[in-house]
Amino acid sequence: MWLRFLGTGTSMGVPVIGCKCAVCTSSDPRNRRLRTAALLSTGTETILIDAGPDFREQALIADLCQLDAVLITHSHFDHTAGIDDLRPLCWSGRAIPLYGSPQTLGDVRARFAYAFTDTSAGSTRPSLDLRPVVEPFTVGSLTIQPFDVLHGSWTITGYRVGRLGYITDASALSPTAWTLLRDLDVLVLNALRYEPHPTHYSVAQALEVVAALQPRRAFFVHMNHNIDHALASLDLPEGVAFAYDGLEVQVEL
Secondary structure, eight states: OEEEEEEOBOTTOBSOTTOOSTTTTOOOGGGOBOBSEEEEEOSSOEEEEOOOTTHHHHHHHTTOOOOSEEEOSOOSHHHHTTGGGGGGGGTTSOOEEEEEOHHHHHHHHHHTGGGGSOOSTTOOOOOEEEEEOSSOEEETTEEEEEEEEEETTEEEEEEEETTEEEOOSOSEEOHHHHHHTSSOSEEEEEOOOSSOOSSSOOHHHHHHHHHHHOOSEEEEEOBOTTOOHHHHHTTSOTTEEEOOTTOEEEOOO
């Protein structure tokens, strides 16, 4: 299974509009971060994790032509604003299964209400099959295990697929998550910045999670413009890296 990082940035992306800091003006392409999203591919199944406001650009860069499912971690704008851009991938006439917690999918249905009502004859709209997740489910040959993640006062969703654990926007893990995330080949985890934050892991907190779970490899995402990729990477232990947009890694199933 291959994991492609479509975006690795926080809600404002990097560069930040109007900012002239060293990272936002950097010539290092690894410091350009679209909003966090990822693509899983087995050669048979293709699964998108989150569809934020940069999804159209991300899909074009990745030459994305078909999707079997979308996993949504939570309904914040930077993880769902690109749902309308799923329209070209619905032209086969089959609704795209979109998975998330009941709360998340309720927010999606409200925010994209036009996709679920028969109005505006002649206009296109995304064809979505909302599938609430509270227990493991399958997409083709893949078994996907959802688990709770705390995002400040929100409870959002992380996913385990084979030996991949995918978490974004976490400030703490549920007891179930700690158990479920053992024996990973790859752990994807948010690491917003160096300073503590009330709703996201800092780099130090993310490193503590990695040390406790001991995956074979860990990749940090959802970084803001405090993180200079080249400089920050010098301080990471072996087996841990800051991901960057376009990075592809192979994951054991």
